[in-house]
Amino acid sequence: MASLPALSARDICFGYADDDVLHSVDLEVQPGEVVALAGSNGSGKSTLIEILAGVRVPRRGGVRRDGDLALVVQRPAAPDSLPVTASDVVRMGTWKHGARATRADARRATQRALERVGMSELAARPLAELSGGQRQRVFLAQGIVREPDILLLDEAAAGLDRESAARMQLILREEAARGVAVCTVTHDDAAVALADRVVRLERGRLI
Known part of the structure; x- marks a missing residue:
């Protein structure tokens, strides 16, 4: 029997005024999985991670979170x-x-x-x-x-030197090894390569 995802989003739509920046996005992150959320600037990655964390409320759709959640953002x-x-x-x-x-x-x-x-x-x-x-x-x-159950990161490696970025990737693997569901917004090729799964957004849509 398949385990339930620690984090799931269904039919997420979000917009500013009349302009939607996310269009019917579905996403699941399993316990013990590292998911890299990739895409070009302006594709909606940070907006999606904020919706997953509960910082923003979608115009349509919903998010299910199973457990305690922590969010790490870029230069708070x-x-x-x-x-x-x-x-x-x-x-x-x-x-x-x-x-x-x-x-x-x-x-x-x-x-x-x-x-x-x-x-x-x-x-x-x-x-x-x-x-x-x-x-x-x-x-x-x-x-x-x-020790959260769900760890979300929005470009958390920005500004880190190579050694610190590598250390962060090791920490994410360690967190996943103890069963944490990890989802990280990143432009870093190394982070993408080390992820268990890559989800790509372009113009607010999964591709």
């Missing part, structure tokens, strides 16, 4: 005046609806996540003092710290 807005460290940002990821980790558990999980992304030595550094690539690694750590 964070004002330089925000008085938080890298460790603070990752620890926010331990906040989970309906459950709250103990302070000790949250600290251990935060340390482990920072180690996985290669940022443990900069844990106490203010977020404002980190480079773009370092910030991106911190937000990846925030996404994985609470």
Whole structure:
């Protein structure tokens, strides 16, 4: 008997004003699968990932999510005046609806996540003092710290050097190995090659 997908979208349509940017899109992601969402700029990839995450509501269609979900976006807005460290940002990821980790558990999980992304030595550094690539690694750590069932990423490798991008791909494979459903928007050929399945969008339609 086939297992149910961890994430499924059916007949997704979305538009701004009268102009639809997604047209009857269907998508499933199974537990333990890495799906690369590829396509040219403006094809609707980021809009689709936001709908999958629940950030946007489709004009038509629906999304089913089985389990806890984390979203990692490209260069999230964070004002330089925000008085938080890298460790603070990752620890926010331990906040989970309906459950709250103990302070000790949250600290251990935060340390482990920072180690996985290669940022443990900069844990106490203010977020404002980190480079773009370092910030991106911190937000990846925030996404994985609470061990979600579904992990969505929108161009999360943007701004990463080759070594950091390779590390991120390894982390995604590790997450999938423990049963996480992973869907990542990417333009990176290496990420596409390492995915279990590639879904391509062009002008808001699956091809």
